[in-house]
Amino acid sequence: MPQQVNGVIAPGRNEPVRVETITIPDPGPGEAVVAVQACGVCHTDLHYKQGGINDEFPFLLGHEAAGVVESVGEGVTEVAPGDFVILNWRAVCGRCRACRRGRPWYCFDTHNAKQKMTLADGTELSPALGIGAFAEKTLVAAGQCTKVDPAVSPAVAGLLGCGVMAGIGAAVNTGEVGRGDTVAVIGCGGVGDAAVVGARLAGAAKIIAVDIDDRKLETARAMGATHTVNSRSTDAVEAVRELTDGFGADVVIEAVGRPETYAQAFYARDLAGTVVLVGVPTPDMKLELPLLDVFGRGGSLKSSWYGDCLPSRDFPMLIDLHQQGRIDLGAFVTETIGLGDVEKAFARMHEGDVLRSVVVL
Incomplete structure (x- = not known):
């Protein structure tokens, strides 16, 4: 059955963000529902709020996320319920000319979940970078989930979903x-x-x-x-x-x-x-x-683009290097906050005194 959870939306251009009840549909073919554990506050989210990406308001913000797969739809083989994953915004198709030429990081047909998450009144939401992870749960394409070692902190792992990987x-x-x-x-x-x-x-x-x-x-x-x-x-x-x-x-x-x-x-x-x-x-x-x-x-x-990364190759490698002590991904986490603190995190970002505020759920 569809679930109702809390999420942070940008209702209109330059309007303050707010926490709303959102509806998460059951995953359809090729989709997954992920219980979000942590999500970084990225400058791209601020661009969405300001209308700098497009004007498809309201947006469900957040995209630098890690969490646990809760359920998957028909035909999903990449991940299974219980897997700890980092979400990525470039799920490669494997079929376009870039993928066929062995350059999947240039994929021309990256994809997201086909179903829409909505507000409680049925208003469709536009998920930031096809993810929308300032929420307790989110719906994504299964290809946007990259399985990594669950021993790593979600607050650290999620940052590979965008800025640190870039x-x-x-x-x-x-x-x-x-x-x-x-x-x-x-x-x-x-x-x-x-x-x-x-x-x-x-x-x-x-x-x-x-x-x-x-x-x-x-x-x-x-x-x-x-x-x-x-x-x-x-x-x-x-x-x-x-x-x-x-x-x-x-x-x-x-x-x-x-x-x-x-x-x-x-x-x-x-x-x-x-x-x-x-x-x-x-x-x-x-x-x-x-x-x-x-x-x-x-x-x-x-x-x-996204550090020309291939998530299935690069995310596990960088997590391994972090666990070996060869890179310190934790150094990027300036503070951890709650869903209700995202607007304040945008203000701190503007002041330039944080690397990353991370929403922890």
Whole structure:
């Protein structure tokens, strides 16, 4: 039978979020109901609230989540009731041209649950990134569930569902940071700090963190940055060049998503270096670069979607590395909160004094 649970919705553009009773249908073919144990408060959720993604209100927010599969629909073989899973927002199809060419992280036909969760009055909800996990339970496509070791804390595991995976993957998968490389990371929020962790994991010799907030730079150093640059008071491009013998960094990861910081990344890279854009721009933003400068420099300009991750491959691996003590995913959890505290968490995010607030249920 359908269940009624508590969940956090964004009722309209820039309106305060609130806890409402929502209805979760029984899982249909290819679907699963997951009892959510923890869900991180990501900047993307704030974008949804502000109408920066689309205007399909009301939204059921939350997507960086981990929990336990409660029930599955017909034909589901990937997971079973009782499995501890991380939710992902790119359930690959296995059939499109990207999947057939062995590049499932570029899947063109990722899918979500077909049924809709609703408010108690029947109003259909739009789940954030097809997940909607600021709720006691949520309905997802079974392919959005990635089974991992249940010994790990749900508050830690869930962060791989978006921001931490995006940052680590931007360095390891998209940027292909190698041993001895020099890396600059522009923007040291949760995603940027995760890129620092990924660069360190890949064996980078020098990791330069760039931000306008000294608090964030201090955190980035604790995460593994070898050098920091406050770009409010220092020219970021010149500083990166000075720290790389005048050449620029082998890989520059832009984790802000603004034209100004992308231009910094473009000019702070080595002649044949790589720029990785993992920061998410808004639809109105435009980039202007002299085409001759683009032509005159080798290397690569890349965009990183979800850290170009394959959840079935990357989530268990990163959980293993965390359990071995080789990366500290727990360092990203600044505070744990309840469902009723999400609006306050958005305010703290705006103030820049948290990496992640995590809703624990």
